[in-house]
Amino acid sequence: MSQRQKAKAAKADRASFFLDKSSTNQPRKGHSPTKDGGDTRSEGEPPPSPGSSDVGPEDDLLTIVLTPETPPDQLIIDRAHRLRRPKHLPNSAARDVIVRVHFYHAKERSPGMPEPYQDLKLFTDLSAATLQFRKSLTPLMTALCSQGIAYCWGYPAKLLIHYQDTLHAVDSLATGKEKFRSWGLAATEKEDKNKAKIPRMSPEWTPA
Numbered sequence: 001m002s003q004r005q006k007a008k009a010a011k012a013d014r015a016s017f018f019l020d021k022s023s024t025n026q027p028r029k030g031h032s033p034t035k036d037g038g039d040t041r042s043e044g045e046p047p048p049s050p051g052s053s054d055v056g057p058e059d060d061l062l063t064i065v066l067t068p069e070t071p072p073d074q075l076i077i078d079r080a081h082r083l084r085r086p087k088h089l090p091n092s093a094a095r096d097v098i099v100r101v102h103f104y105h106a107k108e109r110s111p112g113m114p115e116p117y118q119d120l121k122l123f124t125d126l127s128a129a130t131l132q133f134r135k136s137l138t139p140l141m142t143a144l145c146s147q148g149i150a151y152c153w154g155y156p157a158k159l160l161i162h163y164q165d166t167l168h169a170v171d172s173l174a175t176g177k178e179k180f181r182s183w184g185l186a187a188t189e190k191e192d193k194n195k196a197k198i199p200r201m202s203p204e205w206t207p208a
Contacts, residue, residue, distance in 0.1 A: 082096070083095055140170065144161065158171045
């Protein structure tokens with residue numbers, strides 16, 4: 001992944017969330033479900049103006065998750081956007097919501113939903129470039145798991161490996177393999193079991 005691609009992926013990944021509300025259809029005090037399903041809206045409040053950071057109920061929920069560790073001046077959340085409901089789901093099904101937290105470290109510190117929102121699920125919304133980059137490092141992750149070595153994903157696009165009381169950053173497969181060689185480890189490429197095998201022609205077969 002080039003530096004330009006990493007910059008674009010980082011901008012897309014900065015702090016986006018998928019907010020899965022499929023199992024939280026009960027309205028909260030001061031809010032009511034909309035007619036199209038489990039999404040909620042605020043009663044008696046004007047809709048947010050364009051460019052506003054006010055995201056309504058979703059903002060409230062994420063503020064609960066991100067506090068008290070995150071300073072108030074870093075709790076900046078963009079307005080929510082609801083995804084289209086999949087065609088196979090009924091009209092009563094809730095739609096997922098996407099919100100953007102401006103500070104990456106604030107998103108990373110989010111511990112999970114407290115009561116009564118434990119059924120709410122948060123998913124990181126990653127760009128296609130970042131997903132492809134992570135997939136390219138599968139040989140490294142497979143080797144790390146087999147050796148019991150801890151690792152996590154860093155920002156914007158790098159693999160953080162905790163090895164021998166030191167944190168190592170890997171930004172490409174080549175860099176990772178070089179580090180593995182210095183540690184005496186091997187990143188073995190897995191064969192694609194789904195790859196179609198080309199049948200070999202019998203040496204006894206001759207065209208007519």
